[in-house]
Amino acid sequence: MSFTSLKQVRNQRRLKSYVDSQPLSATEILNSSIEIATVTASSSSTSALKIDWAQDDLPISVEVRQSSHDGRGIWAKQKIKRGTPVISLKPYVSVLSTPNLASYCSKCFSPNEEGKSLKRCSKCRVLHYCSAACQNADWDVHKPECSSIQRWTAEAPNAAVAVPGEAIRCIGRLLWDLQKKGSDHLHSKAIRSMESHRTSLSTSSASSQTHIAHSIVKYLRVSSPLELSEYGIGSAAELVDFISRFTVNTFTLTTPSLSSIGISISPVAALINHSCEPNAVIVFPRSSQSAQMDEPVLKVVTLRDLDPNEEILTSYIDTVLPRDQRQALLKETYHFTCQCSLCTRDYSATPDPRASIFCPKKCGGMCPIPSDDVKITRCLKCGQQLSEKSAGVVLDAVRLGQEALDKASSLETTDPMAALRLVTNIQTTFAQANLTPSTHPSLSLTRLRCSLMITLLSTNPQISLNETIRLSGICVSALRDLYPEGHPVRAIAIAELGKLLTVDESSESTPAVAETPLNTFPPSGVKRLRLAHETLTKAYAELEIGFGPGGGLIGLETLKLAREIDQEINVWTRGVRNVLENR
Structure with missing residues (x-):
C-alpha cells in the first residue's frame, strides 16, 4: 500500500488540524524470504558446523549446525529475546526489479x-x-x-x-x-x-x-x-x-514497509531453514543508524523468545495460504514436503482460519471449507452439516476469488480503477458463501482492495476514506488471527490503520470535534484522534518486535506521527477547557 501522498490527503481532507504533519511513506506486500531445506516436525540430532565464509556475519549468540533431518541450519546458543536482530548483514548482490x-x-x-x-x-x-x-x-x-x-x-x-x-x-x-x-x-x-x-x-x-x-x-x-x-x-x-542455487536461495528485496522492489543473494541468511510458523523474519528495516552507502541491510529478527539450542526458522512463502496451497508451493519451488508445526496441526476441534466459513445456522461457530474431494463439512460448534449445494457455492466462490485476485494483481499498477472494480464486485460472492475474513483468497482480496483505495484516495473523490478505514480494520483483525504479535505484516497493517485514522473526511457533515455514537466505526473528531494515537502506539510496539529496536524507518515515522497526534489532542483539550472556563 502506498502512503506517499498521505500527507497531502491529510491536509486536503481533514476538517480541523492543530499540528502540521510530516510526509510519510509506507507500503505493504508480504516479504518472502527464500532458501532451501527439508522441514520436519520430528526431533533430530545436531552437531556444530564451522563454515569459514559464514563466521564474520554470525554473532556469538548463534551457530551453524548440521541436523540429521534438516541439513544445515542456524541455531541459538543462548537465550535470545524477541525483537532481537540476531543477524545483520549486507547481501552479496542486490538488484531492483525492472519496474x-x-x-x-x-x-x-x-x-x-x-x-x-x-x-x-x-x-x-x-x-x-x-x-x-x-x-x-x-x-x-x-x-x-x-x-x-x-x-x-x-x-x-x-x-x-x-x-x-x-x-x-x-x-x-x-x-x-x-x-x-x-x-x-x-x-x-x-x-x-x-x-x-x-x-x-x-x-x-x-x-x-x-x-x-x-x-x-x-x-x-x-x-x-x-x-x-x-x-x-x-x-x-x-x-x-x-x-538452480540462485533460484532457490534468492530473497525478496523489500522496502521498510515490505513492498517488493527487487531480489538479493545472501548465502548466510540462506542457511536458515523454513517453517510456516516461524520464530524469526527477514526484513530490510533501514534506519538512521545505518549509513546510506551500507544499505540494503538484511536483518533476521526474532518474533518470540528463543531458548538455547532452538533452531531459528523463517518462512519462505506467504503463510496466509491454506495448508494444501502452501505444501504445493513449497514442493514446486523448494522441493520438500513441509511438516512444520502449522502443517501438522490438528484442525478437528478448531478450523484453520485460512480455510473456514461461518456456520450456516449462524451459531457463532465455523466450518472447514469443503474441498473437491471432501465436500461434507460440519460446524465444529453446533454440528450443522453444510449442504451439497452450499458446498458448491463455497467452492465456486474460492475459485472465482482466486481468478479475480490474479487478474486484479496484474492490473494493480497499470489500471488501478479496473483492479478496484474487480476486487469490489467479488465481495458479494464471498458474502453469499459465508467466507470468514481471514480465509484465502478473501483476505488477500480485501488487502488488495484496501491498498488500491489508499493509492487512489488523494486523486479520486469517489473513494471513501471511512470505507478504506473499515477495510483496513478488517485486514488488521484477520491478520491478528494468522500472525503472532510483532510479525512485520501485522505490524505494518496496524500502522497503516493508525495513519488512516489521522485523516478526517471533508464530506462529513459534523464538526471535527463532534461526538459520535459508540457503535460507529470509524469515529470522527477527537475520538478519531484518540483512536489513531492508540493504534499508532500499538503499531510502534509491534514494529519494535518485527523490525528490531526502533522499528526501522516505519517505526520512526509511526512514533513521530503518534507524538504529533498526541499534541493535537492536547491542543484540543486545552481549547475546550479554555472555552468552559470563559463561560
Whole structure:
C-alpha cells in the first residue's frame, strides 16, 4: 500500500488540524524470504558446523549446525529475546526489479524523493542513482553490466524486453563479482556451497532455468556455457547448477514497509531453514543508524523468545495460504514436503482460519471449507452439516476469488480503477458463501482492495476514506488471527490503520470535534484522534518486535506521527477547557 501522498490527503481532507504533519511513506506486500531445506516436525540430532565464509556475519549468540533431518541450519546458543536482530548483514548482490529501476537508487536502494529526480546512467540509460556518490561507488560493479545492458537493448526485438530482467542482472553481477575475486575467495566458496536441486527440478522449473541459462550466455556475450570458465563455471551442467542455487536461495528485496522492489543473494541468511510458523523474519528495516552507502541491510529478527539450542526458522512463502496451497508451493519451488508445526496441526476441534466459513445456522461457530474431494463439512460448534449445494457455492466462490485476485494483481499498477472494480464486485460472492475474513483468497482480496483505495484516495473523490478505514480494520483483525504479535505484516497493517485514522473526511457533515455514537466505526473528531494515537502506539510496539529496536524507518515515522497526534489532542483539550472556563 502506498502512503506517499498521505500527507497531502491529510491536509486536503481533514476538517480541523492543530499540528502540521510530516510526509510519510509506507507500503505493504508480504516479504518472502527464500532458501532451501527439508522441514520436519520430528526431533533430530545436531552437531556444530564451522563454515569459514559464514563466521564474520554470525554473532556469538548463534551457530551453524548440521541436523540429521534438516541439513544445515542456524541455531541459538543462548537465550535470545524477541525483537532481537540476531543477524545483520549486507547481501552479496542486490538488484531492483525492472519496474522499479527508475524509482529507486541502484546502489543504496533509497526511493526517489518528492521534488527530486534520480540521476540516470548516461550510457545504459537504465540504472538510476540518488547521488553522484552512489553512482561512483557502484561503478566498479556497473561497468561490465553497463556494456552488457547496452548490447542487450540494441539487440532486443521490441521495447518490452529492452531491459534484461532482474534474474539476469542479478546473476550477471554475481558472476562478475566471482570473476574478480577468484574461486578461493570466501564469497565464491559461499555461492558454491548453496543448495542446488538441479536433479529434482520439475518440467516447468527446468524449462525456466534453461531459458535463464540461454539468456545469461547472451548477456555475458559468450558463445557457449563452456566459455564461462573464467567465472568458475566449467560446463553446461555447472551453469544449470549455478542457476538452480540462485533460484532457490534468492530473497525478496523489500522496502521498510515490505513492498517488493527487487531480489538479493545472501548465502548466510540462506542457511536458515523454513517453517510456516516461524520464530524469526527477514526484513530490510533501514534506519538512521545505518549509513546510506551500507544499505540494503538484511536483518533476521526474532518474533518470540528463543531458548538455547532452538533452531531459528523463517518462512519462505506467504503463510496466509491454506495448508494444501502452501505444501504445493513449497514442493514446486523448494522441493520438500513441509511438516512444520502449522502443517501438522490438528484442525478437528478448531478450523484453520485460512480455510473456514461461518456456520450456516449462524451459531457463532465455523466450518472447514469443503474441498473437491471432501465436500461434507460440519460446524465444529453446533454440528450443522453444510449442504451439497452450499458446498458448491463455497467452492465456486474460492475459485472465482482466486481468478479475480490474479487478474486484479496484474492490473494493480497499470489500471488501478479496473483492479478496484474487480476486487469490489467479488465481495458479494464471498458474502453469499459465508467466507470468514481471514480465509484465502478473501483476505488477500480485501488487502488488495484496501491498498488500491489508499493509492487512489488523494486523486479520486469517489473513494471513501471511512470505507478504506473499515477495510483496513478488517485486514488488521484477520491478520491478528494468522500472525503472532510483532510479525512485520501485522505490524505494518496496524500502522497503516493508525495513519488512516489521522485523516478526517471533508464530506462529513459534523464538526471535527463532534461526538459520535459508540457503535460507529470509524469515529470522527477527537475520538478519531484518540483512536489513531492508540493504534499508532500499538503499531510502534509491534514494529519494535518485527523490525528490531526502533522499528526501522516505519517505526520512526509511526512514533513521530503518534507524538504529533498526541499534541493535537492536547491542543484540543486545552481549547475546550479554555472555552468552559470563559463561560
